[in-house]
Amino acid sequence: MRKLKLQMQMTIDGFVAGPNGENDWVFLPGAQDPAALQFTIDLAGSCDTILTGRTSAEGFAAHWQNVVDNQPDSPWHPFAKLMINHRKIAFSRTNTEIAGPNLELETGDLATVVQALKKQPGKDLLSYGGVEFAQSLIDLNLVDEYYIIVNPVALGSGLSIFKDRKVLKLESSTAYTNGKVLNKYVPAG
Secondary structure, rough: OOOEEEEEEEEEOOOOOOOOOOHHHHHOOOOOHHHHHHHHHHHHHHHEEEEEHHHHHHHHHHHHHHHHOOOOOOOOHHHHHHHHHHHEEEEEEOOOOOOOOEEEEEEOOHHHHHHHHHOOOOOOEEEEEOOOHHHHHHHHHOOOEEEEEEEOOOOOOOOOOOOOOOOOEEEEEEEOOOOEEEEEEEOOO
């Protein structure tokens, strides 16, 4: 059975976005750690389907298409190609259509659809959030592996992906030269 992997950037005080959804803190000045970038590429390569909420989907696809089309020398170019070529499923309760390369719209029940996707053949499933979509996946106990990248910044207030108590087991932790730490968690028990 395929796994659903969730990768999220987080601050040291536990927020995945500022109070108004700001995420500029993810790209603070500092050296990009090549090992961190390679991990991100490898994780995406272990999957063949990206799950997202509708609000994130169109901007996500447009951003990575721009990198593929206009930034061939970017260190993010290999990752961008994966993002464009992977099947992407955007979940929405209100929209009936969505545009983007390899982008499908799903209006069915989130838990039912994700459980069915897990049973299909193929590589694992991957989600990068948005906040509300990640909350929904977590609340429904659909996430099999959490990849939380802790950034060396505190916001003081913001948005969390955890609404209720969730006990997780730390499987690994990797510190990078840019001060970020990748923690891999799985559900405990």
